[in-house]
Amino acid sequence: MAPTTRLDPESCYRAVKARDRRFDGVFYTAVRTTGIYCRPSCPARTPAYGNVSFHPSAAAAQAAGYRACKRCLPDATPGSPDWDVSADVAGRAMRLIADGVVDRDGVAGLATRVGYTPRHLNRILTAELGAGPLALARARRAQTARVLIETTDLTYADIAFAAGFASVRQFNETLREVYAATPTQLRGRRGGGAATGEVTMRLAVRTPFAGRALHAFLAAHTVAGIEAAGDGWWAQSLALPHGPGTVRIELRDLTAHDGTALLPATFRLADLRDTGAAVERVRRLLDADCDPVAVDDAFLGDPVLGRLVRARPGLRVPGHVDGHELAVRTVVGQQVSVAGARTVTARLVREHGRPLPHPEGGLTHLFPDAATLAEVDPERLPMPRARGRALVGLCAALAEGRIALDRGADREEVRRRLVELPGIGPWTADYVAMRALGHPDVFLPTDIGIRDALRGLGEDPARAAALAERWRPWRSYAQLHLWQTLDSLKEAPPCGP
The missing domain is CATH 1.10.340.30 (Hypothetical protein; domain 2)
Known part of the structure; x- marks a missing residue:
């Protein structure tokens, strides 16, 4: 099933009834009676077939007037691995949007990077993902803001700045519209702290995740001065759009097969506007958007790879930050x-x-x-x-x-x-x-x-x-x-x- 508006409703509904997490990020389920959209694996009671519609992106569901489910947090799901398989224009654009290109260079800058006019790119993204580049960038900013609210002690003003919003007012309005909640409600009882250049958060990855194998590969290729490794952690310097930064991330095996798990990461940034770009580049390093269940299932019956996969489930392809x-x-x-x-x-x-x-x-x-x-x-x-x-x-x-x-x-x-x-x-x-x-x-x-x-x-x-x-x-x-x-x-x- 590819990330396209031509989703087969019956196939999608079967995946929802099975709560098949391999389709998380491939499509989103919107429930007309509640006004909420979810990922396919949401543990909530399965809605009736006649009450649901299916959308190829979180931005498309938001544009249709639906709010994100507070139980399954669909906008926090790692991106669809199908974008990497197809390597099409929509996938290329999505990876650049995640890196903050629209926030820095506008839609015209994004269109130039993928080799299309802004109007034609808007048509492609609307057809493939159900929303144009501005809406997709807005969804990304909302997601970045929510992660920062829930996993850091930054003040709301600094979070708005770090997530790419033009103003605190725009930040507040977007969160109320997307999540039906204020920043204070999203943070719950956690209070804001003093703003610094350090941001500690938890990065979502699909499980299983062979973190020790990834750590071993990176550690074996460490270059002094720009990288460092220790017992269960990896650190690296980052050349970001607005200034330098560093990241230190904990890498460990995550063996559960029931959804996503979180890896603690600490970023030190010269400019908080680089938060989204830094997170996206580290996710590339971790191959965080891989669907390990789908990959492993494809190899389990193979006479050469089957036993290797069973011995090391969730193996990732090490990416790179640059x-x-x-x-x-x-x-x-x-x-x-x-x-x-x-x-x-x-x-x-x-x-x-x-x-x-x-x-x-x-x-x-x-x-x-x-x-x-x-x-x-x-x-x-x-x-x-x-x-x-x-x-x-x-x-x-x-x-x-x-x-x-x-x-x-x-x-x-x-x-x-x-x-x-x-x-x-x-x-x-x-x-x-x-x-x-x-x-x-x-x-x-x-x-x-x-x-x-x-x-x-x-x-x-x-x-x-x-x-x-x-x-x-x-x-x-x-x-x-x-x-x-x-x-x-x-x-x-x-x-x-």
């Missing part, structure tokens, strides 16, 4: 060990990164931006000359806007443009698509680690590509399951830090 950074790190890591790539990347950070105004523990810098690295003499980079030229050429393309890696870009077009650059081959382009663009269906059949993993499972590595055909459309997750069989992630293939 697509440009991931691409640079991938080129640095070409044909070298992970440890070697970490060393070289840390040197780039020290020599060309921007120091944080307030270092925190091991976090001292922001990663060098593409424009800075594009000006570096490739002969002076600590790597073979050909790779240095490839790195500088990539950074020039990123800095000039010829290639965009912000998850709003068309994936196939990005891949084509990447492989046109000297020194960028299919492996690099596909690895970038998997982690920077969040592509769920990427497989690297020539990857050394994949070949070693298949050999260890008694499979012929020469058949890697053929085997992977039956793992569509979740081949990126198959890739991670195979990598996880290696004795140590530090001995993994040269996939860059």
